Amino acid sequence: MAPAQGWARRYFKAFCKGFFVAVPVAVTFLDRVACVARVEGASMQPSLNPGGSQSSDVVLLNHWKVRNLEVQRGDIVSLV
Incomplete structure (x- = not known):
């Protein structure tokens, strides 16, 4: 059980980091460049x-x- 929980935790952390970088970049692009x-x-x-x-x-x-x-x-x- 411990390796499965570690994998899920790493995946969740990577997802959150990507999400909190991608969303502001996408919103800025749609607001300033094109939509x-x-x-x-x-x-x-x-x-x-x-x-x-x-x-x-x-x-x-x-x-x-x-x-x-x-x-x-x-x-x-x-x-x-």
């Missing part, structure tokens, strides 16, 4: 969601270009 969003509805037809309300498109929202004021004519901007 993925789903577009539904007819508001952006025919560019996005050409099939109507039955389908949806997945887009990458680039926060980095907006923060550096690199938005150009023709870019799609999403407001939350």
